[in-house]
Amino acid sequence: MADFLLxxxxxxxxxxxxxxxxPRNVLPRTALRAxxxxxxxxxxxxxxxxxxxxYAQFELFGQTLTLVRIDPLSRIFVVIFHLAxxxxxxxSFYVKDNFQPLVGVFYAGSALGVVLAGxxxxxxxxxxxxxxSSALLVWVRRSGRAAGAGLRYLGMQMVSGVLLLAGIVLxxxxxxxxxxxxxxxxxxxxxxxxxLGFSNxxxxxxxxxxxxxxxxxxxxxWLIDAYPESTPAGAVFLSAFTxxxxxxxxxxxxxxQSELIWIGALMTAFPIFFAVIENDLxxxxxxxxxxxxxxxxxxxxxxxELAINGAVAHAFADIxxxxxxxxxxxxxxxxxxxxxxxxxxxxxxxxxxxxxFCIIGAASISAFxxxxxxxxxxxxxxxxxxKEYFWLWLVLLFASAGVFHHAGIxxxxxxxxxxxxxxxxxxxxxxMLVAMVLAAAASMGIGLLPLAEMWFGLANPFYELLPxxxxxxxxxxxxxxxxSQLLFFSALAFATLMRTGLYPPxxxxxxxxxxxxxxxxxxxxxxxxxxxxxxxxxxxxAVAGRLATAALASAQRHLGPQGLLGRSWLTxxxxxxxxxxxxxxxxxxxxxxx
Amino acid sequence: xxHHDHGKHGGKSYWLDRKGNxxxxxxxxxxxxxxxxxxxxxxxxxAEFEAWGGWxxxxxxxxxxxxxxxxxxxxxxxxxxxRVLMRSEDYYERRGGSSST
Numbered sequence: 001m002a003d004f005l006l007x008x009x010x011x012x013x014x015x016x017x018x019x020x021x022x023p024r025n026v027l028p029r030t031a032l033r034a035x036x037x038x039x040x041x042x043x044x045x046x047x048x049x050x051x052x053x054x055y056a057q058f059e060l061f062g063q064t065l066t067l068v069r070i071d072p073l074s075r076i077f078v079v080i081f082h083l084a085x086x087x088x089x090x091x092s093f094y095v096k097d098n099f100q101p102l103v104g105v106f107y108a109g110s111a112l113g114v115v116l117a118g119x120x121x122x123x124x125x126x127x128x129x130x131x132x133s134s135a136l137l138v139w140v141r142r143s144g145r146a147a148g149a150g151l152r153y154l155g156m157q158m159v160s161g162v163l164l165l166a167g168i169v170l171x172x173x174x175x176x177x178x179x180x181x182x183x184x185x186x187x188x189x190x191x192x193x194x195x196l197g198f199s200n201x202x203x204x205x206x207x208x209x210x211x212x213x214x215x216x217x218x219x220x221x222w223l224i225d226a227y228p229e230s231t232p233a234g235a236v237f238l239s240a241f242t243x244x245x246x247x248x249x250x251x252x253x254x255x256x257q258s259e260l261i262w263i264g265a266l267m268t269a270f271p272i273f274f275a276v277i278e279n280d281l282x283x284x285x286x287x288x289x290x291x292x293x294x295x296x297x298x299x300x301x302x303x304x305e306l307a308i309n310g311a312v313a314h315a316f317a318d319i320x321x322x323x324x325x326x327x328x329x330x331x332x333x334x335x336x337x338x339x340x341x342x343x344x345x346x347x348x349x350x351x352x353x354x355x356x357f358c359i360i361g362a363a364s365i366s367a368f369x370x371x372x373x374x375x376x377x378x379x380x381x382x383x384x385x386x387k388e389y390f391w392l393w394l395v396l397l398f399a400s401a402g403v404f405h406h407a408g409i410x411x412x413x414x415x416x417x418x419x420x421x422x423x424x425x426x427x428x429x430x431x432m433l434v435a436m437v438l439a440a441a442a443s444m445g446i447g448l449l450p451l452a453e454m455w456f457g458l459a460n461p462f463y464e465l466l467p468x469x470x471x472x473x474x475x476x477x478x479x480x481x482x483x484s485q486l487l488f489f490s491a492l493a494f495a496t497l498m499r500t501g502l503y504p505p506x507x508x509x510x511x512x513x514x515x516x517x518x519x520x521x522x523x524x525x526x527x528x529x530x531x532x533x534x535x536x537x538x539x540x541x542a543v544a545g546r547l548a549t550a551a552l553a554s555a556q557r558h559l560g561p562q563g564l565l566g567r568s569w570l571t572x573x574x575x576x577x578x579x580x581x582x583x584x585x586x587x588x589x590x591x592x593x594x
Numbered sequence: 595x596x597h598h599d600h601g602k603h604g605g606k607s608y609w610l611d612r613k614g615n616x617x618x619x620x621x622x623x624x625x626x627x628x629x630x631x632x633x634x635x636x637x638x639x640x641a642e643f644e645a646w647g648g649w650x651x652x653x654x655x656x657x658x659x660x661x662x663x664x665x666x667x668x669x670x671x672x673x674x675x676x677r678v679l680m681r682s683e684d685y686y687e688r689r690g691g692s693s694s695t
Binding site: 478493503508513520 | 606608610611620623624626627630631633634637639642643645650651657658659660661662663664665666668669670671672673675676678679680681682683685686687
């Protein structure tokens with residue numbers, strides 16, 4: 001029983017429920033917070049003591065399900081999800097209400113359930129719990145826009161869940177067994193030709209279910225739509241889990257799928273165009289998240305040990321630096337009330353510490369030497385080079401220059417520098433700063449560890465945590481120089497565009513994206529269908545009404561008090577008519593008698 | 595000047611508030627870029643790809659040119675996208691927009 005209750009997913013989920021249910025007079029706020037932080041710490045400590053293998057198995061409807069399967073791929077995700085739960089909780093203590101960290105830790109627990117699931121049924125269960133609990137983190141903003149965005153978000157998550165369920169049921173039907181991960185790839189057999197080919201419907205459905213949560217192109221707009229509508233803390237939690245366990249699921253089920261290479265390449269490239277013209281700086285981060293997920297998807301598509309390592313390492317790093325950037329922008333949102341690039345500027349004067357952390361996050365996502373992505377994204381780039389994917393490599397290089405442009409420069413520049421907007425506010429609250437310290441330190445740590453390994457021969461615990469043992473040197477002369485050249489000249493392009501006035505100004509606006517198809521076209525179609533039905537209903541009602549009125553009037557005319565059949569008659573006239581009738585009988589009988 | 599009004603914060607005036615200093619940052623960036631470009635003289639790099647006569651990846655100034663041109667065109671292209679994609683801020687909230695708000 002302890003195996004179940006103390007497994008990472010259930011420990012975090014049940015723990016947060018118990019804490020939420022505890023009455024305030026029994027458990028004061030500070031004690032609750034201490035216990036809440038202790039949950040991921042204890043869970044990670046306990047997890048660290050376990051060896052690779054299956055735990056907490058149970059029988060359900062004649063199938064053996066596995067709640068916890070630890071292997072090198074799931075292990076690294078378990079570690080980072082615990083860290084993300086911890087950092088997110090600390091960050092969210094800026095509000096007195098503990099709702100957000102409680103939901104956040106619960107959501108983290110469901111994400112742990114996904115990455116630890118030993119079979120697809122268990123995966124599906126946590127897949128859905130994560131969808132619902134994360135929607136709460138959008139709604140917690142309690143604004144009209146958040147309500148709508150949360151509903152659309154939940155809808156799309158449910159689509160993913162339905163696709164997954166359909167895929168699993170089909171797979172179950174085809175194979176007659178509860179598909180575990182190991183069996184999954186053998187059963188579907190789609191890996192033989194190195195491509196999915198979309199010949200196996202079950203595998204295709206599952207592929208799309210994962211792809212939706214990994215923000216594949218055209219399936220991505222729920223992320224752009226919903227995350228920026230959440231609260232500062234909500235967005236930090238949201239940015240960590242759903243997309244990353246989708247990356248895990250793809251890496252688990254579809255490594256080396258050639259389709260993923262081009263899907264991923266598209267994901268790295270197209271969002272950066274949107275990011276350049278987007279005004280809401282947290283929405284810029286959402287676009288940049290799609291872009292970073294693209295790198296991971298490419299890595300999974302390439303499928304070599306180096307590439308998978310790169311995808312997973314980059315997911316780990318992204319949770320930290322993207323979290324850091326969301327935290328910095330969340331601090332601005334909390335202090336200023338909005339994060340519109342058009343109305344910000346000069347905040348480095350009011351929020352110097354936040355500015356510093358934002359720059360660390362920006363340098364990390366841009367893959368500057370000494371920062372995390374330099375030691376993670378480069379694995380994917382190298383894997384592309386080794387497989388001699390020239391055009392892919394060019395696209396990734398362009399996307400690398402582009403990510404520096406929008407996330408590395410645009411975010412810090414328009415929020416904290418640019419022209420002075422005149423906004424004067426307080427520095428971020430202490431809880432936010434502490435969380436940012438943690439994320440910034442971890443981001444720099446990942447970037448510095450390979451250097452420590454090279455210079456001092458220290459072990460690199462981060463690389464050792466990766467699923468495959470691959471030796472990789474991030475800090476070669478060539479890599480440092482070429483990457484710096486790329487980034488500094490990208491910066492020069494930005495500076496030149498700014499000084500020449502060619503750079504498009506930040507404007508209060510929204511830009512149409514794929515969600516337009518269901519928010520506008522879909523809505524219009526729905527509206528049209530609904531209007532048609534209403535019209536049909538009204539016409540039918542009117543016709544029926546008119547018929548009824550006519551029938552009523554006719555009944556009134558004939559049966560009413562003045563009607564022929566309804567009015568009262570004189571006795572004399574009755575006697576007369578009876579006499580007439582009798583006379584008629586007489587005549588008839590007279591003629592009829594033989 | 596607007597900059598002058600906002601240039602003080604708690605009686606403090608900031609280095610970046612002076613226009614000339616922003617220019618200094620720009621020139622410093624150019625100087626740094628020249629140094630990074632010059633680095634291509636001092637080390638030999640093996641080209642990983644044969645495409646483009648080996649210039650891609652291995653040639654002189656490939657990364658600087660690619661980074662600059664790529665970022666430059668990215669912004670100009672995105673600017674043009676606005677013509678098609680940009681709508682007013684309340685686009686989805688107006689009548690006929692999203693019903694769920």
